[in-house]
Amino acid sequence: MDFNNQNNQPQDQNTSQYQTQGGPQPQPQYQGQYQAPNTNMNQGYTQYTNQYSSSGMNQNFGLQQPHYSSQNNFSGQNMGYQAGYQGNDQFTSPYAQAPAKPGPNACQVISLICGILSLICCCTGIIGVILGLVGTILAIIGNKQNKHGIGTAGLVCSIIGLVLAGVLLILSLVGVSAIPSSINDLYDYMDM
Amino acid sequence: MTFNHKENEDKQKKPFSVREWLFGMSFDRKIFWLGLLMALICGAGWFFYPHISSLLGITECRFKQVTGFYCPGCGGTRAVKALLSGHIIKAIIYHPFVPYCLFMWIIYEGSHILEMLHVPKIKGMKFENAYAYFGIYIIFINWILKNFILFLLNHS
Known part of the structure; x- marks a missing residue:
């Protein structure tokens, strides 16, 4: 040799x-x-x-x-x-x-998007409920496959959006209205 | 060192597969295409919003009418209108999440487009989780702060 x-x-x-x-x-x-x-x-x-x-x-x-x-x-x-x-x-x-940290899977990313949209659209009621439900389900599925912060954030946002939209829907159906005419609106001051 | 010519030939002969293209690209590139899709949906939503709102009867935030407090998205429409008019400071005051999203979208998508155009020394931005977390913090902090100021305004 x-x-x-x-x-x-x-x-x-x-x-x-x-x-x-x-x-x-x-x-x-x-x-x-x-x-x-x-x-x-x-x-x-x-x-x-x-x-x-x-x-x-x-x-x-x-x-x-x-x-x-x-x-x-x-x-x-x-x-x-x-x-x-x-x-x-x-x-x-x-x-x-070094062992590569796995990225978020598709379910987790979409659950985060649905969660943020459900937060923003919770005032629309039914749309916020649908987005919150979809986001929650996708986050649960995604978190079972892979542990990632994005999945947790998506789950949290979806649940909060779902709760807010659900409360709004229920109160609307019951007929609750909390706004007296004399209440000040912050955005009226901003528009000046 | 031997070169495998057969492998290169096979690669050249392989037909384009959408599935391979979709699942083969990097995570950052997938976020790039998702960002384009979201921009398209938001653009379409903004375009059709005046027509939709008249059909659905949306005049004011329903959450505020019922509970007396702002929802996490209150001020978003005004922020978009302010941005379209060029008032960036006003847009930040109305809802800081909207100009943050626009700024991140321009930087992220722009860097990937420049990379795809093979502009020298430009690499597509990497997606970090911190971008998403920061956006969520902005939404919640804005929501809590605005409701706190509203409470002080109506109870002082």
């Missing part, structure tokens, strides 16, 4: 010459810029470019050297590494991917 790549031959990227025993063997993809595979072994990788260098394979092969530098150009080989490498901060890859 040509550990030092003395012949300067480009190596197949998926060569498993340097695999360690045991443990998972990830297959990182090298496309000009190294991206760490999304495994727990991520932290052992550093950035390296997909260039071929005859000197890159010398003592730094084991990735255990404390002076391992991201400037070293390694050939595009599937580097072996050892498990238990995770504690060393020098080798934390800047491209290690």
